[in-house]
Amino acid sequence: GENVEQHPSTLSVQEGDSAVIKCTYSDSASNYFPWYKQELGKRPQLIIDIRSNVGEKKDQRIAVTLNKTAKHFSLHITETQPEDSAVYFCAAILNDYKLSFGAGTTVTVRA
């Protein structure tokens, strides 16, 4: 099965600064890497995803990069805002549709 490690576990940034979360995976056959955001007491929601045939993907202030050789992928949030405060989870999946999640990163944006 897949094993996903996520760092850091907590991240505090000043409003307007960038935040970077990194994840590594173990199975080189993994081909889909989503990122979920979970606000306190709410359900996880997809914010961006990337497939193994792409190296980078952007959506406004959010970007994800994938290095298949090193088996790691990262989430970048630029110009952070208070509403970016949440827990972020990375995940990796094989063709059997089973997602393996990282342990999560609690991001706090200081005003």
Next chain:
Amino acid sequence: NAGVTQTPKFRVLKTGQSMTLLCAQDMNHEYMYWYRQDPGMGLRLIHYSVGEGTTAKGEVPDGYNVSRLKKQNFLLGLESAAPSQTSVYFCASSYSEREVDEQYFGPGTRLTVT
């Protein structure tokens, strides 16, 4: 379009009691999943289903059973609850004919076993 719904939202059980959590989706998704979420451990897959009438074990299946009698419903059962099963349970569903796709999560069920 309600998306993915879960009942109940909260439940307190005594050790040894049984219960069933219901997940329903109205998006005609083929795949459905049950996860548990514990502090500092992310989401862990309990069981999943790739279609009506099928189920498979995930990462932490012990102590749970599931059934998918109808495409839109996925039931998670606890036959004899234990304090270690205190957790927040999330159901999710996804659909893709060709490739893995986004999983949509329900609002969660907070279960406490005393």
